[in-house]
Amino acid sequence: MTSPRPLRADAARNRARIMTAAHEQITEHGPGVSMEQIAAASGVAVGTLYKHFPNKTDLVAAVVAAAFTAVAEDAEASLQRADQGSPAITEFTGFLTRLMDVAAHNHAVKAAARDLHADHDAHPAMREVEARAAEALTRLVRAAQEQRGLRADFTVDDVYLLFSTFPADQPPAARERWLALVFTGLTAS
Incomplete structure (x- = not known):
């Protein structure tokens, strides 16, 4: 079994921004916050968010x-x-x-x-x-x-x-x- 490849620098930055925004949005609005709101707060496209987290359960x-x-x-x-x-x-x-x-x-x-x-x-x-x-x-x-x-x-x-x-x-x-x-x-x- 091979270990996953490390993220490219831009992908790592996007993931970190998504995690920060998700934490802030969930803290402020609760777990019902939409993926679109989290993407907007993180400054990434919704598709980028879904590349990192295929569904909301994984993100939360x-x-x-x-x-x-x-x-x-x-x-x-x-x-x-x-x-x-x-x-x-x-x-x-x-x-x-x-x-x-x-x-x-x-x-x-x-x-x-x-x-x-x-x-x-x-x-x-x-x-x-x-x-x-x-x-x-x-x-x-x-x-x-x-x-x-x-x-x-x-x-x-x-x-x-x-x-x-x-x-x-x-x-x-x-x-x-x-x-x-x-x-x-x-x-x-």
């Missing part, structure tokens, strides 16, 4: 995968800083704060993942990204527990529970209060 899946990849990279960077001596609980709560901020500002990508079934079961790339994030978070949680900063019964599954119950639709002050209360409950006694 790519946008969702990019968002999830950023979360995995953040988790890995938090773990790396903890491995280099930063308090693991500080890195963990910082990661959660950033994750909740993304959730508060990116409802559309979450809706797109739900609506178009762009989840890890449907897309193998999502499985890989989720595994990366889970591995980094598992190690970060364990380090915070070993340093006695995080309650001993907390698990990575609890991160998903917190994320699913985060009051993303509330004003910033309410979200900050929610996080403060959660952090108080997470710290080891």
Whole structure:
């Protein structure tokens, strides 16, 4: 099996512009935004968009995968800083704060993942990204527990529970209060 040829420079630029525009358009208008709107926002012809993404599901899946990849990279960077001596609980709560901020500002990508079934079961790339994030978070949680900063019964599954119950639709002050209360409950006694 041969690996795909790298994109020409102009094709790579077009793909990057399409991804940026798709993210912005989905964030602003939701997953119902048309391919024509995305093409116009990216400054490419609709045919060019379809060369890169044969259908809307593929485009939305790519946008969702990019968002999830950023979360995995953040988790890995938090773990790396903890491995280099930063308090693991500080890195963990910082990661959660950033994750909740993304959730508060990116409802559309979450809706797109739900609506178009762009989840890890449907897309193998999502499985890989989720595994990366889970591995980094598992190690970060364990380090915070070993340093006695995080309650001993907390698990990575609890991160998903917190994320699913985060009051993303509330004003910033309410979200900050929610996080403060959660952090108080997470710290080891």
